[in-house]
Amino acid sequence: MKLFSQKLKYFIVPATYILAGIISYGDHFHILPLTLIACFLTAYFLKENIRRQMLWALLPLWLLILIPSLIDLDFKRSLLYLIFIPISALLGRWAKTSYFAPKFALTILLSTFLGKFGYPSVFLALTDDSKFYDTKPFPKKLIFTDKHKDTIQFQNKITVLDFWNTSCKPCYEKFPYYEKISKKYQHPEIAFYSVNVPLKNQSFEERTKAEEKLGYSYKTIYSEALKKVQKSLGFNSYPHLIILNDSTIIYSGNFVTGESIYIDNLDRQLQKITQKNSLQL
Structure with missing residues (x-):
């Protein structure tokens, strides 16, 4: 002893x-x-x-x-x-x-x-974030819906997609910060979505109930099966950030090292993109 x-x-x-x-x-x-x-x-x-x-x-x-x-x-x-x-x-x-x-x-x-x-x-x-820049079309075969199961079309010039699931603790921790960024970059040409990806055998009702408890102002949408999303978009960990410009993926990155890094990075990317597109906030 x-x-x-x-x-x-x-x-x-x-x-x-x-x-x-x-x-x-x-x-x-x-x-x-x-x-x-x-x-x-x-x-x-x-x-x-x-x-x-x-x-x-x-x-x-x-x-x-x-x-x-x-x-x-x-x-x-x-x-x-x-x-x-x-x-x-x-x-x-x-x-x-x-x-x-x-x-x-x-x-x-x-x-x-x-x-x-x-x-x-x-x-x-x-961080050399240039490796996260991947200019390619967003897969049209992927379907996203709102809580009423109506299909969502991404029509804004810039679309920010925050992918998460209900078993991801860092995903929940960064939601308040994602809310702040979405308010900071309010613009008719910019849309923020929180994209819930289902776990295996998770019902749609379980997913919507989890989202209703959050109460944030940005819109939550729901993706198809986890494997289909990950295979189509090329990632397998959460939270995952994708930014679209006119339906083209211009940024796809994973920063699961604390919510401050994830949000600081998102802020930095949006500053670059809005300046490039000459959007006045």
């Missing part, structure tokens, strides 16, 4: 990272702060052979984050972790000398700031 308790400290940081990811559905607004705070506390409570123990406690997760980034040469999701995991650990050791409370408070504030503002900013700055 004593040996187990001694080894437990080596699992606190990776366990925090993994559990935070599972509970928050991969939202780095929660994962990053909790991981950095765990690094601080782990470093603070370590005793004897400090350097060796810090390596065993922090290096596995650091390498787990670093190696995939090196393989893909993609650091937009990992950069802040790679920089601030060791910094948080050093703050924890520094707090060991004196003034634990203010240094712990500083770590909490810094970690929260990085999760809420730093991560979205770095992610978007390092």
Whole structure:
């Protein structure tokens, strides 16, 4: 039992990272702060052979984050972790000398700031969104209806389609922000739709009841079977954003890394598109 308790400290940081990811559905607004705070506390409570123990406690997760980034040469999701995991650990050791409370408070504030503002900013700055630009006709074979089962035709110059399903927690979390964007870009030539995609064996009534509880001003429409939608449009995870210009797909992207990134990206894309089309808001 004593040996187990001694080894437990080596699992606190990776366990925090993994559990935070599972509970928050991969939202780095929660994962990053909790991981950095765990690094601080782990470093603070370590005793004897400090350097060796810090390596065993922090290096596995650091390498787990670093190696995939090196393989893909993609650091937009990992950069802040790679920089601030060791910094948080050093703050924890520094707090060991004196003034634990203010240094712990500083770590909490810094970690929260990085999760809420730093991560979205770095992610978007390092994202090459040109790969999401895919100019091709929107499939005419796909049918969308309103809650009365009347067919919907996309007739506006610019149409924003937010695809979601009722099992997607990040989808629900970003709805209030999607509402704000839809109000910001109110224009006769711009239409916003929330597109509900059915789960397997889910009835139409179950889908409409789920939507009625939301109460947002943008229009919710309903797609055909999940497999048909995903095969026709080429995506398999949610939320997924598609923007049409005159019935042509000009943007198709997936940002399941927190609602702030999804909405910041949507805002950025719409700024580009409205300027290109000379639409005055």
